[in-house]
Amino acid sequence: MRDFLRRYWRTLTRPSAYYSLGFLTIGGFVAGVLSWGAFNTAMEFTNTEQFCIACHEMRDNVYQEIQPTIHFTNRSGVRAKCSDCHVPKDWTHKMARKMQASKEVWGWIFGTISTREKFLAKRRELAEREWVRMRANDSLECRNCHEFGSMDFTRQSKRAAEAHSTSLQSGEKTCIDCHKGIAHRLPDMAKQ
Amino acid sequence: MSEMQKKEEFRTWLFLTAVLAPVLAVLVVSGYGFVVWISQIIGGPPGS
Numbered sequence: 001m002r003d004f005l006r007r008y009w010r011t012l013t014r015p016s017a018y019y020s021l022g023f024l025t026i027g028g029f030v031a032g033v034l035s036w037g038a039f040n041t042a043m044e045f046t047n048t049e050q051f052c053i054a055c056h057e058m059r060d061n062v063y064q065e066i067q068p069t070i071h072f073t074n075r076s077g078v079r080a081k082c083s084d085c086h087v088p089k090d091w092t093h094k095m096a097r098k099m100q101a102s103k104e105v106w107g108w109i110f111g112t113i114s115t116r117e118k119f120l121a122k123r124r125e126l127a128e129r130e131w132v133r134m135r136a137n138d139s140l141e142c143r144n145c146h147e148f149g150s151m152d153f154t155r156q157s158k159r160a161a162e163a164h165s166t167s168l169q170s171g172e173k174t175c176i177d178c179h180k181g182i183a184h185r186l187p188d189m190a191k192q
Numbered sequence: 193m194s195e196m197q198k199k200e201e202f203r204t205w206l207f208l209t210a211v212l213a214p215v216l217a218v219l220v221v222s223g224y225g226f227v228v229w230i231s232q233i234i235g236g237p238p239g240s
Contacts, residue, residue, distance in 0.1 A: 007200065008200065008203075008204055011197070011200045011201055011204045012204050012208075016201050016205075017194075017197060017198075017201065018194075018197065018198040018201050018202075019201055019202070019205065024205065027205070027209065028208075028209055028213075031209035031210065031213070032209075032213070035213070035214040035217065036217075038214075039214075039217070039218070039221075088238075092224075092228055093228070093238055095221060095222070095224060095225035095228065096225045096226075096228035096229045096232060097225075098222075098225055099222055099225035099226045099228075099229050100229050132237060133237045136236060136237040136238065136239040137237065137238055137239035138239060140239070
């Protein structure tokens with residue numbers, strides 16, 4: 001084994017005697033392109049709805065709840081999928097979110113929310129985490145589609161126009177402060 | 193000897209490009225992701 005490693009270490013650190021610089025450079029470049037492509041494809045796959053609802057925790061709870069809402073079914077057929085709201089688009093924060101998902105894998109292995117009852121008991125905590133996140137980033141995931149500057153207050157209900165033209169405009173409130181429980185049901189808010 | 197060396201050079205190249213470099217790239221990116229996550233745990237979510 002030692003001998004094997006030493007032999008290959010020597011090959012590794014010496015200039016190649018049999019392969020041209022051209023082959024090694026281009027070959028390395030092509031392999032780099034392929035692996036980066038594969039990496040991104042895999043990353044994109046983890047952003048699909050199909051991936052999210054592969055686990056029954058998501059399929060039987062939150063996915064069922066979003067279907068009757070306007071973010072899933074509506075007259076124009078534009079809709080949000082899981083990652084549109086729950087995965088940041090910015091690369092750094094996206095990678096951080098993907099690593100946070102290791103905690104979800106942990107939860108999946110140990111069945112943290114493996115039954116409806118467990119999910120209901122835990123959902124307040126899970127929802128609070130998303131609300132804190134969205135309050136901090138000024139509801140960035142909402143604003144990826146909903147643009148304040150393009151809102152026509154005259155086409156909104158009186159109550160909505162009033163809130164949007166005051167608290168939202170001044171930045172005192174952000175989308176999520178009022179629009180909670182719009183894509184999934186609210187947790188039981190009674191208990192602390 | 194030379195055939196042997198040629199084989200070894202090719203294997204080394206293949207290991208580097210097909211195994212070591214991709215694994216290192218994934219490790220670096222996920223390590224970076226974890227660092228950002230930890231910084232978010234300490235400093236709060238981005239934007240706050």
